[in-house]
Every structure is written in structure tokens, then in C-alpha cells.
Amino acid sequence: MTPQTKVIFSGLVGAPPEIAEKLGVPEGSELARLDRLRLANGEPLSVEESYLVHYLCPGVLERHDYAKISLRKTLAEDYGIRLQKARELIRAIAAPRKLAHLLTVPEGAPILYVERVSFTASGEAVEYLRKFYRGDRYVLYNELQG
Template identity: 40%
Template sequence: MTVIDKASPLPYYEQLAELLRHDIISKRAQGEIYQLSSEHELAEQHGLSRATVRHALDELEHDGWIYRQKGVGSFAPVRRFEQDLTQLVSTTEDMRQRGWSLLTRVLSLQPLPAATHVARALELSSGAPVYELCRLRLVDDVPISVQTAYLPAALCPRLEENDLAASLYRLLESRYGLRLWSGRETLCARGATEREARLLDIPEGTPVMYAERITYAATGVAVEYLEAVWRGDRYDFKVTLTRPG
């Protein structure tokens, strides 16, 4: 739908709301707050009454698509993404559950001897063979995270033969028989490095969230050590808290 269909049984305000949703989605990909046309301009553009336009904007505001500033106009905020830290899910699984379109670009995959900190995290001897997998994650064509995963080569031989743009967790479980059970994650805020800034399309030094995660199989074996950088202006982490006792 690109214009209001006067013959459609769908109310005009619902048609306009749908048109504006599509417009907002396309503008969000540019990564900036988007100001909608004024009520008067929208009424003129679509041949509708101001009351109908206001009804459509009310619906968008109620559903969280826009917010209004009195005397200024209606705005669509930059889309933010969130991750529930109480669940052990991969980025691919999390985005799929939310119905969002995730694109993964594999930047590199290489076998190498584990550095000291990687070996410590994976409970391996220093220099043990691991795979280093670097990937860039994008939603709505906007880069949101750079992720580097280290996996013991003994647990996932010939990893390079697989589709590494798909869910890594699903691959580990389905092909390598590793039942993923738990994880330990540490978060901190810091500035983006030159490489991270270039990949995430942000200025160097921009605040980002840095996460380290160790994922364990049901047997207690560490199967992945992940270093991830998330855009601070696009991603939120959510934790549900309860009082003890």
C-alpha cells in the first residue's frame, strides 16, 4: 500500500497508520530520529481530514511508533534493541523470537593457538587449538554488534564447512551434539576502538557495551568464549530482579 485506497473497507486512519509505519521503518535504517510531516501536511498529501490524520497518529503513539512534542511535531525514535540477560540464547535466536530481521556478516574464521586469556576462559592449556570466529551483526541494515567467538577445535572439528552466518548455538547443538546449558557473562562500558568504530559506523571513542560470555555444555565443559561489542545508542540489556527471602 502506497496511497490511501478510498474503495478499501479498511478505515482511512488505519491505512494512513500503515503507510507511516513503512515510512518510519525505511527512515530508521538511516540511524537518526525522524520527524513526521505535520498533521496539516499529511492531510494535504493524502486527501484526508485533520481528524483522520490525528486518529492515525494517536494509534502510532499508543503502539510506541512515535512520540509527540507539543508545538514541535511528531517524531519516530531510533529503534533500540534489547537482550534479556536471564536467558541463554544466541543473538540469532533472540532476534528471530522478536520477529526482527538479522543479517550476519562473517568477517573472518581462523584456527590458532589459544592466547592465555582465551585458554583460561575455556579451561584449556595455553596454546591449545581453537577457532576464532569474527562476525558483524546487523538489524534493519544497521550494524549493532561486533562479536568474536573462540571455540575449542577439538569440540567442533572442520568448523569452516558450516554456515557460520546462521545461529552458532544451533550449529553446536545439532551438528556437534553439544547441549548448551549455562553461561557466565560480564558487562562493562568503554569507548569504541578504531576497528570497532569503523565496523559499527560510529565515531571512534563512542561509548559501547563490551560483553564477555563463557558458555557451558550440560557436561560442564566450556564450549565458547565470546567477546562482543554492542552499540550503546542502539542496544539495551534487561535483567529481572527479585528480592531475596
């Protein structure tokens, strides 16, 4: 399998109310948004939308080509930000038109939606992430210990 990433959007945006609340910032706060399409052997597998609190990592979008470099690695190495914990929600949804097109599935096809807020060890929210996975190409596996 040959993995590939394509950046489909990179820019600064104002925080919409629902994302501002999850990140603990005022509505309209500047966020760095990075949307990427993940592929394997040229086949789309997932779409990721990352929203970063921009004042914590100014200029992050201009630092690297995120089709080739890890965003988390950049946060750790360039800004000293290590994401230590996260809250994650996972559910199945019907693919809306835009995502269906990007993932090459029929509109309304089942896809897996993952929403995550990542925090530093001190509890500061840094990233709000939405991931959309093709339902026919993704398996969720958990190993739990009690």
C-alpha cells in the same frame, strides 16, 4: 526490522593466554574463531567474536554459512554439544578504532562490552565469546525474581 549477519573472520587460531585460561585449555591450543557483524536494516548493531575449543567440534567452521545458520544450533545438532550455563561480564568501554569502524561510531564512543564463557551441563567450557554493542542502539533489560 530486517536482521542480517556478515561473517568478517573465520579460521583456526592458537589460544592466547587470557582466553586459554578462561576455557581451561593450554595456551596455544587450537581454537575455531568466528567473527560476525550483526546488522538491522543494514545498520551495524554489534560485533561478535566466538572462540570454540576446536577438538570438541572439529571442522565446525566448514560446516555451514554462519551468516545464515546459528552456531549454537550447529553445536547442538552436529556435535551434540548443548550449552547449558554461562558466566557473563558486562561493562561499558570506549570503542577502539577497528570496532568503531565496524560499528560506524566515532572512535572512543561508548559501546557495551559483553564477555561470556559457555559450558556444557557437565561443566566443560566450550565457547569464549566477546560481543561489542553500539551504545546508542542497545538497551540492556533484565527481569529478576527472588
